[in-house]
Amino acid sequence: MTERTSIALDAMGGDNAPAEIIAGAVDAVEKQPALKVFLVGRQEAVEKELIKYRYDKSQIEIVGASEIIETAEPPVNAIRKKKDSSMVVGMKMVKDGKADAFVSAGSSGAILVGGQVIVGRIKGVERPPLAPLIPTAKGVTLLIDCGANVDARPSHLVQFAKMGSIYMENVLGIPNPRVGIVNIGAEEDKGNALVKETFPLLKEQEGINFIGSVEARNIPYGQADVVVCEAFAGNVILKLYEGVGAVLVSKIKEGMMSTLRSKIGALLAKPALKETLKAFDASEYGGAPLLGLNGLVVKTHGSSKAKEICNTLLQCVTFKQQKINEKIKESIQTGEKPAGNN
């Protein structure tokens, strides 16, 4: 018998809460019998949505939480003061072992703070990275770290490489994932101080398939499966990816609507185009895990709809079943003392 994965899902987080969040939960439990979802949020609001669906009652349970953390709130304060918010209550469930994972489409800042403060880091993990999947010409790449902790040290980046590698191999099923470091040139002597210091450490690291520097231009081509960087660069990459994609697609739409001839062309090409652009849409691939915590915390897009929530919940099941955290523990903790054997 498969072990059950139980997930505390923030029913109040994101632009489309609670309706899309709950719809995603219902979809997920239907697809995955080994899944139990705790919908954390305002009892009444959640009940009102949930009543619309038929589902296995043993798989979904409501956990009341009266407060909501808004996106604009200063995260540290919000986590400290709103003890009965869906985020704090949900993360406490992970901390207390009542849930394996916490999933939220709410405030990134609050999720990052709560993950560290409430759920806590795995012993030996210096910094938990936020690691979204970004679409590429070949599939997806894990961009690690896009979190809030900037000005990272080389040792952090080495841990990111290890954790990202474990995630891609076991959750996404990519054997021996290629790990690259974001750089401004392909040569080893290129880069800023951080990259130059980190490069040789990654090169000598056992257990990862380090392929060297990856220039930003080659990220969208899928040159590496795991792209390591500090959070400032990671954030710039993630946001620019979204921005350039959105502007380019809107420019193309504009172009297609500019003449009668092109309008007819657009009508004919639309279904095929839609399919291709979907493959380049990050939300298809579920949320971004905050790795290295005592439990799993996943941030999904603020604009998440049912499909992304469902995909994220199913990813959490894989995460649990593949024992990712046990693997991270082993990798980090043995990696901590590489000199011990020499």
Added chain:
Amino acid sequence: MTERTSIALDAMGGDNAPAEIIAGAVDAVEKQPALKVFLVGRQEAVEKELIKYRYDKSQIEIVGASEIIETAEPPVNAIRKKKDSSMVVGMKMVKDGKADAFVSAGSSGAILVGGQVIVGRIKGVERPPLAPLIPTAKGVTLLIDCGANVDARPSHLVQFAKMGSIYMENVLGIPNPRVGIVNIGAEEDKGNALVKETFPLLKEQEGINFIGSVEARNIPYGQADVVVCEAFAGNVILKLYEGVGAVLVSKIKEGMMSTLRSKIGALLAKPALKETLKAFDASEYGGAPLLGLNGLVVKTHGSSKAKEICNTLLQCVTFKQQKINEKIKESIQTGEKPAGNN
């Protein structure tokens, strides 16, 4: 009478040299009577191309240079050893006052090194930034710095803001250009150590229209006219811009070729689409100036064709006529001693 602008043009640099370079020069002198171009390169190769065109003989002159600096060569060595290369000869002409500007589609590294070592910095300029124009939904934005000198200091970024502002106002004709700093959030307290230190300096800087932080997502929307960052981030932004654009466009083409219906649609939409995508093509806007030097040095894309070369040469004329370097000198040198009056 207008003063003449004379430009040393590297006839041997870039993927399409010398043919496209020379074609661009011929176009430019035809459009701009106040322009004189020195084609610097191998006499015979240049003559062979030049003979194909009719042009005002007083506007184009060949300057012999027997060597070529290849893209793969280590820049410092190349500049030091290849004294008779088109790059070194061309930059010396600027240094010696024989040309106002040097333009090349060759090795970025060599251009950056040569600019500093041969042409030299304006007194007071701490670091000359490379500032390409990137396309946005609204037009273009100056991304400053994308050069080779990473790990910048706050004072460098303040100078970049001033120089970029002068360039956009006077060369591109944008009144009171909006200056933003690349950041990972909109608030003043967000960012890494560099950004946090630079932000208040920019805020109190007179003579620039500082609008605060710009998240990477908003760069393609044209939120700022001048986007200030250190070179590592700048390089990542520039390269990712190209990469995401190229992959997305190829995905769209692929999508349009996937069914018979979409193929017909593509045929009909193609002319209109081409027009829109052209507006999002950086090469339309000419090269990237290396600002803050005693003369102008401009790097154009390695893949430059005649049109980009021509546009770049015309930009150099505006640069000279608008007395950009005099304005930079004034801004930097008075800015150097803001405390003197207090």
